Amino acid sequence: MGDVADLVVVGGGAAGLACAVTAVRLGLAAVILERTDRCGSKLAVTGGGKGNFTHAEPPRAMAKKFDCDVRLTVPLLRKFPYQRIVEFFSSLGIDARTDADGCVWPVRADAAGIRDAMVRETVARGGLVKTGCRVTGLEPGWRIRLADGSIVAARNVCLATGGASYPRTGSTGDGLALCRGLGLATVDWFPALASLRTRDDLSGLAGVTQPMVEMTLLVAGSEPRTATGHFIFAHTHVSGSSVLNLCGHAARALAERKQVVLRVDWVPGRSATELAEEFAAARVGHPTRQLGTFLGSFMARRLAARLCATAGVPVDRLLAHLSRTEQESIIGQLRATEFPITGTEAIERATVTGGGVALDEVDLKTMTARRFPGLYFAGEVLDVWAETGGYNLHFAWATGIRAAESVAASRNGT
Numbered sequence: 001m002g003d004v005a006d007l008v009v010v011g012g013g014a015a016g017l018a019c020a021v022t023a024v025r026l027g028l029a030a031v032i033l034e035r036t037d038r039c040g041s042k043l044a045v046t047g048g049g050k051g052n053f054t055h056a057e058p059p060r061a062m063a064k065k066f067d068c069d070v071r072l073t074v075p076l077l078r079k080f081p082y083q084r085i086v087e088f089f090s091s092l093g094i095d096a097r098t099d100a101d102g103c104v105w106p107v108r109a110d111a112a113g114i115r116d117a118m119v120r121e122t123v124a125r126g127g128l129v130k131t132g133c134r135v136t137g138l139e140p141g142w143r144i145r146l147a148d149g150s151i152v153a154a155r156n157v158c159l160a161t162g163g164a165s166y167p168r169t170g171s172t173g174d175g176l177a178l179c180r181g182l183g184l185a186t187v188d189w190f191p192a193l194a195s196l197r198t199r200d201d202l203s204g205l206a207g208v209t210q211p212m213v214e215m216t217l218l219v220a221g222s223e224p225r226t227a228t229g230h231f232i233f234a235h236t237h238v239s240g241s242s243v244l245n246l247c248g249h250a251a252r253a254l255a256e257r258k259q260v261v262l263r264v265d266w267v268p269g270r271s272a273t274e275l276a277e278e279f280a281a282a283r284v285g286h287p288t289r290q291l292g293t294f295l296g297s298f299m300a301r302r303l304a305a306r307l308c309a310t311a312g313v314p315v316d317r318l319l320a321h322l323s324r325t326e327q328e329s330i331i332g333q334l335r336a337t338e339f340p341i342t343g344t345e346a347i348e349r350a351t352v353t354g355g356g357v358a359l360d361e362v363d364l365k366t367m368t369a370r371r372f373p374g375l376y377f378a379g380e381v382l383d384v385w386a387e388t389g390g391y392n393l394h395f396a397w398a399t400g401i402r403a404a405e406s407v408a409a410s411r412n413g414t
């Protein structure tokens, strides 16, 4: 591949592309080595193909969405507030709109359009994008070994190989082996945003969704964690944004062989007293209405039937005949149904993976490897993950851009 590049970016995903765009704009000779035949395949499927690429939120609030000590991420996020990411994409011709919930999306472009704009800019400014190049080894200096046995030389390397989910997009977890080859400390991959497997057979509820629940993750010996959002019953798993956001914590507890229980409040924001008043009003207004029909105003009928069964109350009980004990039992189920959790969905189907390069090895202000001059990291290959809502892509952009800036600064001696 000719001359020694200033920077070789290993992996042409979200982080690698942001790194390459910034590098070429800063005048660096940059090369992307991407193992698949197309860059940004995972990026192209984000947000259902629409690409929720950041979140409109101040840095400190955003830092709390990451599974990481906020003191480590706040300096990086202060340098890269969401407005800076919006400007970065605006400079590539991608405008943004912000939803009421803070999620930021591209306008007149989709996630694949974001990818295409970054590839175009890299190439237009003289960067090289080499696809079909799987990196199998890194040697300080830097010599980058490819699967075909050839060697690429570079003054600096940015490792941006992503995590280990959706392997058909190219993210097969190579980053861990590459880091271990250098003797860097790593944390094994685990599904961070994924569905959870329940002990009980819930297949009769497959397809049932509840638009807004509050969920608490109970792990023996740990503080309970809560999340809100929608909830979905699949055949062997429970899913939805509320579940995804608790998955990483559940996965870690399960790996430590701790008992994990999900407690779901199906009617968040309503106290037991308010619910008792609603039952009382319904009993007076509709005494001949069946319990299942009444509960149908809160949730799908199949879910209502399951709650009645768990509470031990016949679903066809007339409201007028509902005893106080039965009512309390039903209200208990509405506010706190418990699902013992036995596992997570396979890592291949996780939206985001946890694990990767141990953060002790990295200066998160500059993205440099502490022990290897000229080595940088960006994106999901780092042992950091965040909730859903655009945060994971935000991290990919911020770390990718920062790594390129640091390479340029080291070249300029600043």
Ligand SMILES: Cc1cc2nc3c(=O)[nH]c(=O)nc-3n(C[C@H](O)[C@H](O)[C@H](O)COP(=O)(O)OP(=O)(O)OC[C@H]3O[C@@H](n4cnc5c(N)ncnc54)[C@H](O)[C@@H]3O)c2cc1C
Binding pocket: 010, 011, 012, 013, 014, 015, 016, 033, 034, 035, 036, 039, 040, 041, 042, 043, 045, 046, 047, 048, 051, 052, 053, 054, 133, 134, 135, 136, 160, 161, 162, 163, 165, 166, 169, 170, 171, 172, 173, 174, 175, 350, 351, 352, 378, 379, 380, 381, 389, 390, 391, 392, 393, 394, 396
């Ligand atoms: C279905 C789905 C939806 C998602 N939606 C969103 C969303 O809306 N918002 C959000 O913020 N996040 C979302 N994410 C998460 C987000 O896509 C990732 O966090 C992000 O892509 C990580 O970027 P990355 O560049 O670190 O890794 P990746 O995008 O995975 O890129 C890594 C690249 O490295 C390449 N590579 C791997 N190994 C090698 C090697 N040995 N040699 C050369 N190249 C290699 C891969 O082929 C790949 O192209 C979603 C993820 C999925 C799976």
